[in-house]
Structure formats: C-alpha cells, structure tokens
Amino acid sequence: MSQTSEESREESEHFVDFDFMDTGYGKNHIKLLRIKREGAVHHVKEFQVDTQLTLCSKKDYLFGDNSDIVATDSQKNIVYILAKIHGLKSPEDFGLLLCSHFLSKYPRVTKVKISIEEHPWQRMVTDGVPHNHAFISTPTAIRFACVTCERGAMPDIESGMKNLRVMKTTQSAFEHFIHDEFATLPDCPERIFSTVIYSKWKYGMTAGLDYDYAWNTVKDSVLYAFAGSPDTGIFSPSVQNTLYLAQKEVLEKIPQMSWIEVQLPNKHYTPVDFSQFKYFGVKPSGSENEVFLPSDYPAGNIRAVLGRKSLLSPDMLMLQSKL
Numbered sequence: 604m605s606q607t608s609e610e611s612r613e614e615s616e617h618f619v620d621f622d623f624m625d626t627g628y629g630k631n632h633i634k635l636l637r638i639k640r641e642g643a644v645h646h647v648k649e650f651q652v653d654t655q656l657t658l659c660s661k662k663d664y665l666f667g668d669n670s671d672i673v674a675t676d677s678q679k680n681i682v683y684i685l686a687k688i689h690g691l692k693s694p695e696d697f698g699l700l701l702c703s704h705f706l707s708k709y710p711r712v713t714k715v716k717i718s719i720e721e722h723p724w725q726r727m728v729t730d731g732v733p734h735n736h737a738f739i740s741t742p743t744a745i746r747f748a749c750v751t752c753e754r755g756a757m758p759d760i761e762s763g764m765k766n767l768r769v770m771k772t773t774q775s776a777f778e779h780f781i782h783d784e785f786a787t788l789p790d791c792p793e794r795i796f797s798t799v800i801y802s803k804w805k806y807g808m809t810a811g812l813d814y815d816y817a818w819n820t821v822k823d824s825v826l827y828a829f830a831g832s833p834d835t836g837i838f839s840p841s842v843q844n845t846l847y848l849a850q851k852e853v854l855e856k857i858p859q860m861s862w863i864e865v866q867l868p869n870k871h872y873t874p875v876d877f878s879q880f881k882y883f884g885v886k887p888s889g890s891e892n893e894v895f896l897p898s899d900y901p902a903g904n905i906r907a908v909l910g911r912k913s914l915l916s917p918d919m920l921m922l923q924s925k926l
C-alpha cells in the first residue's frame with residue numbers, strides 16, 4: 604500500500620524548505636544463537652543482526668503519528684521467531700528471509716535493510732574425532748552480509764569478510780616509487796608484509812549460487828594471492844599488485860559477482876636498529892632483520908574496487924577512461 608493522496612498533500616505542506624533525503628529505523632545488535640540438533644550431534648550458528656525499515660510515509664517523523672510503525676522491539680522479535688521456525692543457513696539467506704517477511708507482512712514498508720555478522724564457531728576435534736556438541740570460537744575472519752530489498756525490485760546482496768590478519772616474512776618488496784624531496788623511505792627489496800584483510804562484494808545474479816561456497820572461495824583466493832604455495836610462496840612487488848591479483852582471481856572464479864572491493868592496510872614492521880650495540884656482536888640494522896618493531900599506526904591503506912567491464916555503468920567507464 605503506497606501513500607494516500609491525503610497523506611502526500613499533508614506531508615508536502617511541510618516540505619517547503621526541507622525534504623527527507625533518506626529515513627530508516629530498526630534494531631541494532633540483535634544477538635542470537637541457533638542450535639540444530641541431529642540426535643547427539645549439534646550444529647550452532649551465532650549471528651548479530653541489524654534491521655532497518657523505511658516506510659512509505661513520513662508522518663511518524665513529521666507529526667508523531669506512529670500508526671505505521673513496526674516497533675523496533677517487534678522487529679527484534681521477528682528475527683528470533685524466523686530463526687526458530689526456519690533455522691539459520693547463511694547470513695545472506697537469513698537476510699533475504701527477513702526482507703521478504705517485512706515486505707509481505709507490512710504493506711507500508713517500502714524498503715528493508717538487514718545487516719548480519721556471523722560469529723564463527725568451529726567444532727572441537729578431540730583425538731581426531733569431531734566433538735558432538737563442543738565448539739571453539741575462531742574469529743580469524745568475520746563474515747558479514749547486507750541484504751537490501753525495495754518493494755518491487757530485485758534484492759541487493761552484498762557480502763564481506765573482515766579482520767583477517769595475515770603476515771609473511773619474505774617475498775615482499777616495495778621499490779622504484781617516487782624518490783623526491785619528500786621521500787625518506789628507501790627502496791626496500793625485502794620486507795615483512797602484514798595486513799588485515801577487508802573485502803566486500805556484490806552479487807549481480809544469484810542463480811545457482813551457494814553463498815557459503817562463494818565466501819570460502821573469496822577467503823581462499825585472497826589468502827593464496829597473499830601467500831602463494833606453501834613451499835615457494837608468491838612475490839609481491841607492492842600491496843597494490845597483490846590486492847589486484849586477489850580480486851581478479853575471485854571475479855574469475857565467481858561469475859555471479861559484479862564487483863569486489865578489497866582493503867589492505869599495511870601493518871608496518873620496522874627492523875630494530877642495532878648499530879649502537881656493537882658489543883653484542885650484532886651486525887648493523889638490515890643485515891640480519893630478525894627483530895622488528897610492530898607499529899600499527901600510522902598505517903598505509905590500499906584499496907580498490909574491481910568490477911566487470913560488461914556491468915559498469917557509462918559514468919563509471921567514463922571515469923575510468925580519464926584515470
């Protein structure tokens with residue numbers, strides 16, 4: 604049900620000088636754990652959900668008329684009830700389910716945005732045997748998804764990964780950048796490369812898509828682009844190049860993905876200068892490179908969004924040709 608003409612007249616009388624550019628309200632940080640029991644074997648999923656609804660009228664903001672409002676408290680209850688009835692599969696599937704529930708149950712809702720973060724629990728293994736009901740918290744990488752559905756439009760699904768901290772102790776360099784009057788950093792043919800991987804991507808099509816498989820593919824591809832094979836590794840001439848190779852690999856593997864953003868903050872490890880400590884038989888800094896000073900800030904931050912040319916809008920293509 605869209606706005607009535609009476610409502611729209613009343614509201615437009617208020618919008619002489621101002622207009623809402625966006626509105627939304629919902630409940631944040633709805634935490635839930637869902638257990639699925641298959642006899643003695645239990646499966647767990649823990650999600651944190653944010654809901655956000657946009658209504659067809661603004662009478663709640665303008666006049667204090669709450670008659671269209673699905674209370675944020677009810678939104679929270681709906682999250683728990685749908686989790687109880689349908690269980691939790693992936694964050695993307697649960698986001699889609701919630702969107703479709705809000706839109707079909709409440710005709711005055713025009714847009715739903717569901718953001719979900721998963722807390723990773725891994726089944727414990729005791730003497731090589733998977734435990735029936737005990738789990739370890741393994742937040743090595745956090746999975747998240749954001750599903751937005753506007754009434755009458757295709758859902759918009761963005762998924763992502765964050766907090767995946769990695770390091771490699773060789774096969775990384777940074778050389779031949781601009782050495783002008785502002786530069787103090789020397790060319791570095793060999794350095795530690797450490798970063799905290801953040802990535803977000805958007806699905807254009809969802810036909811035949813397994814969201815869990817896609818997420819694991821992104822994680823494995825990005826890690827491989829960073830680390831390479833276990834014995835020889837892979838050489839990185841810059842964070843920029845490694846980042847691009849990771850994105851390219853992912854887009855080649857997952858045809859349903861329209862674009863992928865990757866951010867790699869450069870977490871610096873500076874060799875400690877031992878040149879003052881000649882009595883300890885330590886060679887000057889750089890010749891051994893065994894002791895480093897980790898310094899998180901300031902940190903370089905390298906990012907790029909790589910999309911498929913076939914899906915880029917004319918504006919984006921124009922912008923690209925000017926770069």
Ligand SMILES: O=c1[nH]c(=O)c2[nH]c(=O)[nH]c2[nH]1
Nearest residue numbers: 777788840841842843869903
């Ligand atoms: O891989 C890098 N890219 C840069 O752009 C940069 N800048 C910098 O100081 N160190 C690095 N490393």
